[in-house]
Amino acid sequence: MAHDDEDRHEKQEKRDDSARDDGPTGMPKNWLTAVLLLQLRELNSYGYDLLEKAAAFGFAALNPGTLYRVLRQMEKEGLVNSGWDTSGQGPARRVYSITEAGEAYLKLWAGSLEQYRRTMDMFFRLYTGRSPDKPKGSDR
Amino acid sequence: MAHDDEDRHEKQEKRDDSARDDGPTGMPKNWLTAVLLLQLRELNSYGYDLLEKAAAFGFAALNPGTLYRVLRQMEKEGLVNSGWDTSGQGPARRVYSITEAGEAYLKLWAGSLEQYRRTMDMFFRLYTGRSPDKPKGSDR
């Protein structure tokens, strides 16, 4: 058989299981993880579909391999669960759903992003002398 | 002598000289470079001092080694120039100043950041259902 429900391939371990939101620099890492979790919170989905959805978030040229690898890693960390969907035509799809831990991670990450936003605005103010992208007219 | 004005150490080449703003993912890279350029645009400065200034931008726990390495790299790429300042007491300081190319880079980077901001707002809207931290009152 091509795929049973629990095949294991332990290769190229990435990041450990804790402190996965922002590093000491304060800049948020793992954008991809966060965006995928956000999508999965809306609706269960699978890699090939998430690839398109992620494009709307600026991951236009995202490589499939990267995405699939991240999804597997997320599962290993308990942020998502997966199962095969063989109902449709075409190759089977590994369908992911977000877990409680995934929701918690997303919440944490969103918090750090808010901090980041302030940093960004600070950058814009120092760069342009004013706040960013005021809708042209409501300027001063 | 401990340091003459043009000592060369070609080791561990990093990123090539072009397309240094945002990758295919659309997320801005090289925050550190941008922040340093922004500071140098305000006033010429040196590593040890920039370390503190960068802290205000969220790079609180930035490692000195990282910063010095980035500065040297920036110089190699022509974004900054440097020269030794031996006037004060204490060890000599390598003082950096921004170049035309540096200004251009900063401009480019700021542009990509603006795009990024939209992505971020999109994330917040999908996450919370509304815009991020509008200063309560100036909403519509």
Next chain:
DNA sequence: GCATCTATATGTATAATGCACATAGATAAC
């Protein structure tokens, strides 16, 4: 002489990707 502060730098590791490529089911084209 030794600790300490300032200041710069290197060696090595890691984490988040990127790119190239492999595999495989389903279907359409020839």
Next chain:
DNA sequence: GTTATCTATGTGCATTATACATATAGATGC
């Protein structure tokens, strides 16, 4: 009926932006 194409998932290897640990050295106080 084999070949191409689309969907779908995956692995191997490289790169890049950092991090961490450590080294070096001038200046000053004890």
